Amino acid sequence: LAKTTQPISMDSYEGQEVNITCSHNNIATNDYITWYQQFPSQGPRFIIQGYKTKVTNEVASLFIPADRKSSTLSLPRVSLSDTAVYYCLVGGNDYKLSFGAGTTVTVRA
Amino acid sequence: GAVVSQHPSRVICKSGTSVKIECRSLDFQATTMFWYRQFPKKSLMLMATSNEGSKATYEQGVEKDKFLINHASLTLSTLTVTSAHPEDSSFYICSASFTSGRSDEQYFGPGTRLTVT
Numbered sequence: 001l002a003k004t005t006q007p008i009s010m011d012s013y014e015g016q017e018v019n020i021t022c023s024h025n026n027i028a029t030n031d032y033i034t035w036y037q038q039f040p041s042q043g044p045r046f047i048i049q050g051y052k053t054k055v056t057n058e059v060a061s062l063f064i065p066a067d068r069k070s071s072t073l074s075l076p077r078v079s080l081s082d083t084a085v086y087y088c089l090v091g092g093n094d095y096k097l098s099f100g101a102g103t104t105v106t107v108r109a
Numbered sequence: 110g111a112v113v114s115q116h117p118s119r120v121i122c123k124s125g126t127s128v129k130i131e132c133r134s135l136d137f138q139a140t141t142m143f144w145y146r147q148f149p150k151k152s153l154m155l156m157a158t159s160n161e162g163s164k165a166t167y168e169q170g171v172e173k174d175k176f177l178i179n180h181a182s183l184t185l186s187t188l189t190v191t192s193a194h195p196e197d198s199s200f201y202i203c204s205a206s207f208t209s210g211r212s213d214e215q216y217f218g219p220g221t222r223l224t225v226t
Contacts, residue, residue, distance in 0.1 A: 043219050
């Protein structure tokens with residue numbers, strides 16, 4: 001499994017865009033990049049998944065450069081309810097999700 | 110879509126007793142379900158992988174006789190913590206992946222808070 005490195009915490013204010021970058025230098029050819037969000041005392045929630053370039057859905061965008069050694073989750077116009085832990089995971093289709101420490105995002109009014 | 114439920118959401122039991130936690134995929138079939146535990150302020154740790162109709166695969170260091178997993182159908186997996194002790198107190202989370210989808214795109218249940226007194 002490719003190891004991931006992401007910031008421990010980030011602070012933001014309501015209405016701002018939050019970008020969380022994850023490093024995964026040892027990503028393998030068949031690995032996908034997946035991001036999850038977790039609120040306290042709840043299970044993680046799948047946010048977005050991508051392989052290369054850019055992926056966008058109704059809640060976030062995922063930017064992946066050509067070398068795929070990093071990825072950036074972009075949360076547009078965050079609100080207080082976006083305060084959570086965000087996990088970046090890298091892996092193939094072999095079920096083993098290895099959660100790192102995640103990034104605690106705190107959104108302030 | 111892709112809803113996973115867990116029952117109970119919270120349970121308190123005495124040392125030495127056993128506790129069963131259910132995980133259900135409500136609107137999809139899941140060949141594979143996963144069980145995690147999470148300690149306060151820590152990340153999730155995969156305990157085992159549960160495949161419908163076969164024995165679970167446990168991660169290194171997880172006692173299979175203590176954490177019994179049964180996956181009786183494509184929508185139900187159960188985790189039984191046997192002879193529970195206070196150190197088993199934790200947040201247990203299950204997840205499931207679509208039968209026809211990628212296994213790294215998992216949908217998680219809301220978790221079960223177990224407290225052993």
